[in-house]
Amino acid sequence: METFLETQITPPSVEEIAKALRPIVTSGLPVRPEYDNAVLLGLRGVVARSIDPSDRLSRIKALDGILKSQLAFLPDDELSEPARVLFGLAPGTRGQIVTARRQRAAREAGYEADHFRKHIEPKIVRLLAWQIHQDSQNYIPRSRTLPPPLESSGDTPIITVGDISSKDAAEHQEALSRLWAHVYALRANILRVERLKVWPHDPTELATSERVLAEAIEARDYEIASVKVLIQRYIDNYGQYIAHGDAEFNAEALLRLAGWEQDI
Template identity: 65%
Template sequence: MRTQLTPPDVKVIARSLRPIVTAGLPVSPDFSDETLLGLRGVVARSIQPDHRLSRVKALDDLLARLLVNYPDDALGEAARVLFGIAPGSRGLTITRRRERAAELIDREAEHFRKRIEPGVVAEVAWQLHRDSQNYIPRGRAVPPPLESSGDTPMIRQGDVANAEAAEHEELLSRVWAHVYALRAEILRVERLKTWPYDPTEPETSRRVLAQAYEARDYEVDAVRRLIQAYVDRYGQRITHGDAEFNAEALLRLAGWNDETMR
């Protein structure tokens, strides 16, 4: 199966999503649309990228994750009902799912179908498009060729075969260490905003949340510095396990959004 060099237009992705919306998730084992199965984000998550069913599973998992994190809180649950992953919506016909989704936002089912559903599908298509921009397709040359891909703390002989390889692995490990640290600090901030450290002591909770913000912002700066150091020396492609990422997309992968998180 092919892997797309660049993700297709959002409208093309949205058209390919229509059969999935109609049938509801999970994605059928018979699904074979290469517009979606060829997305770099789907290929990168596939355990066996050359096997169609492995890509189907990866697409199903990715769609579920995107819908759980749907960016519009007002429409999030309606979107999950529409795609059939919300409790009580699994196995329902598309007509019943539309009716339930419409009820959630106090709209008529026909209005939902004509006016709101296309926007929901387009948003999911855009999220798929954005996700695929995080990955770089295989086959591009990148110095230096290395034995290890950074997916394990094991140190292999190839990692320290020469100074260049050792320096690359060291920087690669530091990048990913701070990407995961940033993800942890983002999660900590969001947790403390929802569940205060000590609800009975507002001042203590505010202080702990302020410390969490400070730790989060430190990791944002650290990831930015390390990304720039990596790109300056090795270029855009960065590995993690069997996946390949655009180095400058790592902040977004960690969950950071410059527009909404300051």
């Protein structure tokens, strides 16, 4: 019998998410079509990324993408590669049984296999569960207490009749577009700064490289200030809910969504 899938009002606990991840550890990625755990499939982030939230397989596809994305940026340099091995995301591990993946992950982490299974693996799973919990906090479930009604078509920037059906609706759409434009500009500038730190503009000319990085940091900081101003202006006018396609976000979480967390 097909599981009836709801959208969670609040994210489940980290412990619940970690428990729901265990079958995926056993089977490895990608998430299997038969997976039907409502704890993960009901996550707001999963629902928001699903092309058809009413279809379980669509949610599974979205969940698979979230897990791969979170594992790619696990915030632990020592455990990031072992985690990707454990979940079958590292090259050469797809399709391996969990015992083989666990043994290789243990070697990557520098531990004996039994110690890894008992102590390190639970740490990895909980770390991933916490990331998924944080991701879910970026999304707000749909409710009736939203800004002026929107007509949206996925994440496409099409202007619909509803967007300009009234002065309020048009102003709201304009504010949304300007805010998201700066959020994406901030994300681009954050990525540029991090790229230049690792791959300098011209390694043979240190002074030039330092200048380019300094200019990139200045541009990033300008966008941070701009996004903060626009977020506060949006909250003052429309409240905490902000739409993007078929998903809603907490306006105050946009800096984190763009990749900036230092002063949140």
